[in-house]
Amino acid sequence: TEEQLYQLKGRLCGESIFKTGKAMADPSKMIINLALFGTTQSGKSSAGNILLGSADFLSSFAPCSVTQDCSLGCSCHLRSFMRRRGQxxxxxxxxxxxPGYPHSRLSKKNVKQEVRDALARxxxxxxxxxxxxVQRADVPFCGQDATYPVQMIQELLGHAWKNxxxxxxxxxExxxxxxxxxxxxxxxxxxxxLTLLNSIQHKYVFQYKKGKSLSxxxxxxxxxxxxxxxxxxYQVLTFK
Structure with missing residues (x-):
């Protein structure tokens, strides 16, 4: 069954993982939890607003880092978004x-600790x-600055980060x-x-702004x- 497969995969991953409580209590509802990582001015906050369908996060062009602290946003309910088990x-x-890194005001240590605390909280x-x-398609993915967010993901998520x-x-656009x-x-x-894409099993999506509505x-x-x-x-990664 799907539940047995879920439990088996969890043991193989060696992580403390489980379905969200609300999803188990009511199979007609599902909450998905996402975290955004990336360099400064990569478009994290703007992407977060698109995912939420709102303007929860401050997003603007600036010659410095805009996001200083971690912030959680919650969307309205998307009804009949998908079907699962015939429902x-x-x-x-x-x-x-x-916050992005490199950051104009925060050290790498401060950014990492802020994100670590927020993930646990x-x-x-x-x-x-x-x-x-979050990676700008019009900026080459190379150099140390580009790899900083990847390193942070690896350190914060542990050995299962690729999944x-x-x-x-x-x-x-x-x-x-x-x-x-x-x-x-x-x-x-x-x-x-290309090496990173191979590591994460080619999980990627492109975000277009021109010619498409926000919806x-x-x-x-x-x-x-x-x-x-x-x-x-539908497994999740938990943080102790």
């Missing part, structure tokens, strides 16, 4: 926005379904403006990005994210 499921999304019991590495990480490419499509873009990507962007991204979560048998 329509109402979805709620919870997103943790985090918000997802310590209910668990994290997915960490989203709970996906990449969200922001500013994907720049790909089309440059005459690429998603496949050719990834084909031309640097080895550092269309949101639904497409959430549908893709739910595919990743389903591949994990």
């Amino acid at each position: 329509e499921v109402t979805l709620q999304v919870r997103v943790l926005d985090t 918000h997802f310590g019991q209910e668990g994290l379904h997915l960490a989203l590495l 709970y990480t996906a990449i969200l490419f922001t500013h994907a 720049k790909i089309e403006e440059a005459g690429f499509n998603e496949d050719t873009y990834l084909h031309e990507a640097p080895d550092t990005l 269309e962007q949101r639904m497409k991204i959430l549908e893709r994210i739910m595919e990743f979560i389903k591949e994990n048998c």
Whole structure:
């Protein structure tokens, strides 16, 4: 059964994992917990607002880091978003926005401790379904700055990080403006990005702004994210 498969996969991962309490209590409702990671001005807060369908997070262009503290946002209920076991499921999304690094005001140690505390505070019991590495599609993924958020994910999520990480490419409309499509873009990507994609089993999604309504962007991204979560048998990663 799905439950037996879930328990078996949990033992194989060697992590303390379980379904969210609310999902178990009411199979017609599901809460997914997401955390955003990325460099400064990668578009984390903007992506978080799209995922929530609101404007919970301050998002603006600035010559310095905008996000100083971790912040949790909760969406309204998306009714009949999906079907599971023959039943329509109402979805709620919870997103943790985090400070980027390198940060214009905070040290790497401070950023990591802030995120560590927030993960334990918000997802310590209910668990994290997915960490989203937010990466600008129009900025090459190379150099030490690009790999800092990946290192942080590895340190905070532990050895199971590969199963709970996906990449969200922001500013994907720049790909089309440059005459690429998603496949050719990834084909031309640097080895550092290709290696990361291989490590996380090619879990990625592109976020377009131009030519698409916020609702269309949101639904497409959430549908893709739910595919990743389903591949994990709806498991979560908990933080002690």
